[in-house]
Amino acid sequence: MSASMKLSGLLFVVFLICNDRWTFGMSHPKPACRYPPSQWCRSLEIAVECKVQKQCMELNAVKPNQTVAPVSFSLYYESLCPDCRVFITQQLFPTWVMLQDIMSLTLVPYGNAKEVLSANSPFICQHGAPECRGNMIEACMIHLVGNSLAFHIIYCMESSTDVLNAAQPCLQVYAPSVSWSSVESCVNGRLGYQLMHANAVMTRALNPAHTHVPWVTFDGEYTKENEAKAMSSLFHLVCELYKGVKPPACTGASVQLSGSFCSP
Incomplete structure (x- = not known):
């Protein structure tokens, strides 16, 4: 999984869950930083500002060929x-x-x-x-x-x-x-x-x-x-159609990422 994929998936899901004010069509989530989720892992500077540098480094480590x-x-x-x-x-x-x-x-x-x-x-x-x-x-x-x-x-x-x-x-x-x-x-x-x-x-x-x-x-x-x-x-x-080594998402292999939680 790439940084941008996880950023769109897990990071953004966590982002939405943590912000209980989100209701589609009525209000919008308050960004954790000045960049949208799709850019959180684009550079080290952005990852640091958005406090996701560790997750981005882990995700970059499992990129496919x-x-x-x-x-x-x-x-x-x-x-x-x-x-x-x-x-x-x-x-x-x-x-x-x-x-x-x-x-x-x-x-x-x-x-x-x-x-x-x-x-x-x-x-x-x-x-x-x-x-x-x-x-x-x-x-x-x-x-x-x-x-x-x-x-x-x-x-x-x-x-x-x-x-x-x-x-x-x-x-x-x-x-x-x-x-x-x-x-x-x-x-x-x-x-x-x-x-x-x-x-x-x-x-x-x-x-x-x-x-x-x-x-x-x-x-x-x-x-x-x-x-x-x-x-x-x-x-x-x-x-099925991808000819390279299947990424973990395809094979069902687990990827160990650091856990994070939203505390009250």
């Missing part, structure tokens, strides 16, 4: 598609948190949308204009903050009761250094259109052509067998 190519996973989806939201929140995000050291992730928010020749509304989405905006917000997030950190934000959005209204607070939690105005500028400007057009091109280039969403590919290829396995247990499929 980086010379073996990770499993390349791509998800083609729509921001308001119920089945996509279930897959992201119940399969993809938990798997990625545990196995991100052995998998590379590409998110393509577009799905069953259509690109049309219209200055006012260049895209038509299956679930209406709100979904087009949601797709573009998530595409802009990926562009502005990077794929890894953006996935935390997207998971936060997709797991909420109101995907669009969750976007700004989710951004503030996971990427406080990125202004909401920069996201709006992207969504409302030419950049947002360019990003969505690129997603449209990627989606149209799928071979075989997608017939539904979520649509998943591994190493650029789609098979019904892998799709069925991914829908039932993506975690086990990624472990």
Whole structure:
């Protein structure tokens, strides 16, 4: 397990448990330091400030062999598609948190949308204009903050009761250094259109052509067998497809970490 994986998983879980004021959609956790959880193990200085240096050192000691190519996973989806939201929140995000050291992730928010020749509304989405905006917000997030950190934000959005209204607070939690105005500028400007057009091109280039969403590919290829396995247990499929030495999460091997507790 990598530092960033554990940081997203165990450290952030401990962070949420310790802060009993967290209630999604109503309040937000008070950060333990000025960095979001996804950056706690990025450098020694940050780890020291956030008081997780020992955990980060332990986690870095169990990294898998980086010379073996990770499993390349791509998800083609729509921001308001119920089945996509279930897959992201119940399969993809938990798997990625545990196995991100052995998998590379590409998110393509577009799905069953259509690109049309219209200055006012260049895209038509299956679930209406709100979904087009949601797709573009998530595409802009990926562009502005990077794929890894953006996935935390997207998971936060997709797991909420109101995907669009969750976007700004989710951004503030996971990427406080990125202004909401920069996201709006992207969504409302030419950049947002360019990003969505690129997603449209990627989606149209799928071979075989997608017939539904979520649509998943591994190493650029789609098979019904892998799709069925991914829908039932993506975690086990990624472990199965990885050609290197399996990380402890895949094998069930225990990793001894120092215990920590929240005291009243």
